[in-house]
Amino acid sequence: MYESILEGTGLTKNESIIYLTLLKIGKSKSGEITRASKVSSGKIYETLYKLAEKGLVKSISENGVMHFIANDPSSLLIYLKEKEDNIKKKEEELSKIIPQLKILKKMDNRTETASLIKGFRGITPVVYNALENAKNIRIMGVRSSKNIKFNNFWKNWHRKRVELKKDAKILFSDKNTEYWKFYKKMPHTTVRELLLLSPSAVMIIDNNCFLFSYEEELMCIHIVSESMTKSFQSFFDELWILAKKSKK
Numbered sequence: 001m002y003e004s005i006l007e008g009t010g011l012t013k014n015e016s017i018i019y020l021t022l023l024k025i026g027k028s029k030s031g032e033i034t035r036a037s038k039v040s041s042g043k044i045y046e047t048l049y050k051l052a053e054k055g056l057v058k059s060i061s062e063n064g065v066m067h068f069i070a071n072d073p074s075s076l077l078i079y080l081k082e083k084e085d086n087i088k089k090k091e092e093e094l095s096k097i098i099p100q101l102k103i104l105k106k107m108d109n110r111t112e113t114a115s116l117i118k119g120f121r122g123i124t125p126v127v128y129n130a131l132e133n134a135k136n137i138r139i140m141g142v143r144s145s146k147n148i149k150f151n152n153f154w155k156n157w158h159r160k161r162v163e164l165k166k167d168a169k170i171l172f173s174d175k176n177t178e179y180w181k182f183y184k185k186m187p188h189t190t191v192r193e194l195l196l197l198s199p200s201a202v203m204i205i206d207n208n209c210f211l212f213s214y215e216e217e218l219m220c221i222h223i224v225s226e227s228m229t230k231s232f233q234s235f236f237d238e239l240w241i242l243a244k245k246s247k248k
Contacts, residue, residue, distance in 0.1 A: 009080050011054075014039050014047045019056055022070035027060075029067055054079050112225040119217050120153060126222060130205045131161055138236045140171035141201040144179035146214045151179055153218070162188050171239055192243035204232050 006016035021037040022028065030048070034041045048068055051057035055075050059068050117123050131137075144151070161168060167188045172180055175193045183191050201212040209223040209232050223229075 018047050027067050027069045114223045118219050130208045134166050134205045137168035138204040142172045144174050144177035150214050194243040
């Protein structure tokens with residue numbers, strides 16, 4: 001249990017084992033640490049010196065023989081605080097260059113790309129970035145029967161959309177569910193239903209097309225193409241009119 005917690009702070013497995021070993025056996029020579037920890041002798045000195053750099057171990061020489069001692073466990077908190085401060089500093093440095101990196105990332109309008117993205121971590125920045133710059137938002141094939149984690153993800157995305165006062169047209173493939181009611185009540189949102197035709201979940205934002213798959217993890221094909229989005233927009237507009245007629 002202790003090893004996994006120490007590894008969670010950023011120590012390697014060997015560093016965690018050797019530090020805990022030194023706490024138990026006290027001041028020791030490298031050979032004694034090797035026997036007690038069962039870490040290979042080739043890794044002992046490398047690991048001990050890394051622990052020393054982190055302020056967790058100190059060394060003393062007695063009669064020309066090097067001994068090692070574990071520092072007080074409170075030094076772990078000091079190490080973690082220094083690590084957090086370093087991360088915060090790097091975060092501040094990174095935030096300063098993000099605008100320049102975005103300029104490098106910005107694609108020419110003529111550029112067409114298609115990519116497969118998996119998981120919330122990959123998809124989140126892409127769909128939120130598209131939202132920030134969105135002028136036209138059309139979504140079709142929306143169903144209420146997805147896993148709740150997917151529904152919650154999109155609820156949060158749409159809350160942000162409303163906060164930014166971005167209008168959206170949403171074409172549902174079901175109705176009268178709690179998920180459907182959530183969107184029906186939303187400002188800056190127009191919802192229609194087309195129950196007989198159920199296309200894949202597609203989101204069209206300007207020149208971006210997102211084709212979503214909801215299995216064990218969220219997946220999408222992200223297409224950046226003016227010609228492709230015009231095609232999807234035309235298809236959406238036809239379904240949107242059909243959905244209006246079906247209500248009559």
